[in-house]
Amino acid sequence: MQRRFFIPVIFFLLFLFACQKKSCNTLPNIVFIVVDDLGYSDVGYMNHKPEIQTPNIDQLAYGGMVFTDAYAVAPVCSPTRASLMTGKYPATLKLTCHIPGMGMEKYLAKLSKGQKLKEAYFLDHLPDEEVTFAELLKQKGFTTAYIGKWHLGGEGSVYTKDGIVNAAYHPDKQGFDVNIGGCAYGQPKSYFDPYKNGTIKDRREGEYLTDRLGDEAVQFIAHNKEKPFFLSLATYTVHTPLSAPAETIEKYDGNPYFAMIEKLDENVGKVMDKLKEMDLLDNTVVFFYSDNGGLWGNPPLKGKKGTLNEGGIRVPLIVSWPGKIKPGSKCAVPVTTVDFFPTFLALAGGTPSDHVQLEGKSLLPVMYGTGAIQERAIYWHFPHHRKEGLSMGAAIREGDWKLIEEFESDELYLYNLKDDLSEAYNLANQYPEKRDELLSKLEKWQKKVDAEMPEINEDYK
Incomplete structure (x- = not known):
């Protein structure tokens, strides 16, 4: 009798020990890295700009799936970020342009001057009543973090001392447990500590912002390894003002843009190394994406950020998940920003079709190689x-x-x-x-x- 009782107890204790050594999450962790203004050709694996060195990003591409026809829903940042959060097109949200740091009235007057048509109306923040994917993931048991650029927090940030126009518009009011760096800024007041950002505590004078955000992402992973988490690492780089540590710029003959890309790549590697160290790679799906086209040329594409040509809207997209996504695979299906919300929801065990407001499709069938997305128009x-x-x-x-x-x-x-x-x-x-x-x-x-x-x-x- 005692023996029959003792054996199940032993197996139960061994199970608990195994769970301590390796997370027993049945749901995957999700890491979403979104870069600001990174162009279609601004990554090494594309082989269009030989000066660019991105070994860590390239390793993501070789170990996962590259979406060759991936798009941002807008050629500028705020609309893409709002669409990402809500699964709706910018036109549906009435948030179709970047939220101006100079203030809405001044911006509209400046851009409309001398033009036959005036700038159309658009919102200056993401409304609280919009349901974000972070809110639904929290209901599924995820811990959520937003680290980096938000740019959905109100107009007129250049006139603030800390980038905070209205804290009620910040990520922590839209379903994120942690917010580090997310405010109204569309670009950093400084890439070096002191950052003059009310959502980042200054730590070490001269510290580089991209490195700091990478450190915060690593700490979040380490502190939340035992339960499912969603981490959004939204770098301010490679947005202007072009700025990087002097020693990195020197490596590229004075080119600060290439130096910024190297620092970006270093911190992607830092995140991946932490996932490996925590034995989380097999249970973590990693997305790498850009919010719009690059500003400094996007060969072989025509146009750049701000245009409706391919150079303004076609962007890098990599999805990596060892054991789930075939290494070195490619997908030529056109996909866009509204597809991420239903994809995140499906990864969390939800049913995207239950949420009629969503305007995109889950990418899981093409990620897993088990199906396709029915041909559709994107706008x-x-x-x-x-x-x-x-x-x-x-x-x-x-x-x-x-x-x-x-x-x-x-x-x-x-x-x-x-x-x-x-x-x-x-x-x-x-x-x-x-x-x-x-x-x-x-x-x-x-x-x-x-x-x-x-x-x-x-x-x-």
């Missing part, structure tokens, strides 16, 4: 002026075809991206039926989401 609505190139317009991609509608000139641009990735040949007149089909779908979608449209500028001459 951009950017009724805003930018100096970088083709903007103030909207776009749609379906299959290999992409249409851009420019509001200011009423011009239409049609491209077949399979044959013309660089968007060198406008086929709008050559294929009028395809042009009109895509334009009709775009306009129906704009009407469906009640997209804000630009108005005639009465001061235009």
